[in-house]
Amino acid sequence: MDYENILLESEDSVATLTINRPKVLNGLNLATVEEMIDAVQRVRDDETLRALILTGAGRGFSSGADLSGDGTGDRGTGKPDAGKVLETHYNPLLENLMALNAPIITAVNGPAAGAGCSLAICGDFVICAEEAYFLQAFVNIGLVPDVGSTWLLPRIVGRARALEMMMLGEKIPAEKALDWGLAYKVVPGDTLMDEAKTLAQRFAKGPTQAYAMIRQGVRDCMDRTLSEGLRVERINQLKAGRTEDFKEGVSAFLGKRKADFKGL
Structure with a gap:
């Protein structure tokens, strides 16, 4: 277009x-x-x-x-x-x-x-x-x-x-x-x-997938009970913990350097 x-x-x-x-x-x-x-x-x-x-x-x-x-x-x-x-x-x-x-x-x-x-x-x-x-x-x-x-x-x-x-x-x-x-x-x-x-x-330059889950997690949890919100966090943390950016973030933290996030 x-x-x-x-x-x-x-x-x-x-x-x-x-x-x-x-x-x-x-x-x-x-x-x-x-x-x-x-x-x-x-x-x-x-x-x-x-x-x-x-x-x-x-x-x-x-x-x-x-x-x-x-x-x-x-x-x-x-x-x-x-x-x-x-x-x-x-x-x-x-x-x-x-x-x-x-x-x-x-x-x-x-x-x-x-x-x-x-x-x-x-x-x-x-x-x-x-x-x-x-x-x-x-x-x-x-x-x-x-x-x-x-x-x-x-x-x-x-x-x-x-x-x-x-x-x-x-x-x-x-x-x-x-x-x-x-x-x-x-x-x-x-x-x-x-x-x-x-x-x-x-x-x-940040962890794009984590940002996405934060945005959607806040939106999802605004109308949910605490227990439901905790389940949303659990699901999102599972996904975030499997990203390349999480691996890079931990590596950078342990290596005392700035993380080079790729959004993956």
Whole structure:
């Protein structure tokens, strides 16, 4: 697939996916989401790519569904079905992102609103520019949160703060997001991508399979009992203990040297 609305670049085992519609503050139409799904699947299938940075071009991360186009599923029919388009486009994008083995860093360079907010907070590490903000904009146009926000937000910031964001529909500035645990770090805008790339490089040189099991293990255990969670850990530790990276990690520890992980 050729991309018209996004950029997908790779360097030193790190993929960078940039939503590239700056004239509409990176609003998401169906074509953009389709391209993003394809790009994420490319990252998934390329074993040399061991970390993913997700960001937006220009002055914003993403303003969410492009209400001036077909972001809500109206491709000239006059009968938008915002629920249907979630099923066919936005939800598969989120599921593909969450299923990646590669850790995800979201570099939030400006407004992250609506579906853009959902994508921003799905990162394992959310790094914000000082001018960034998060906005659950749905209620402001009579909709409900989607693209995983109802599931993600309460788990990140708690029920009360999630309801504040969703029902008041007010901006959450970067520093407040950091205080709430919504962001990992807030940095000056001109250093944002450098910070994201530095962190991504750390992951690209780490034990990729262990990272994948940590990501999925946390997700699996959030709705399980303690006993069920212990079983998940048991299964994952069995798998991790059979990786080449575990052997290398032990060897490096005993040899008092830095481990050279290959992601195997």
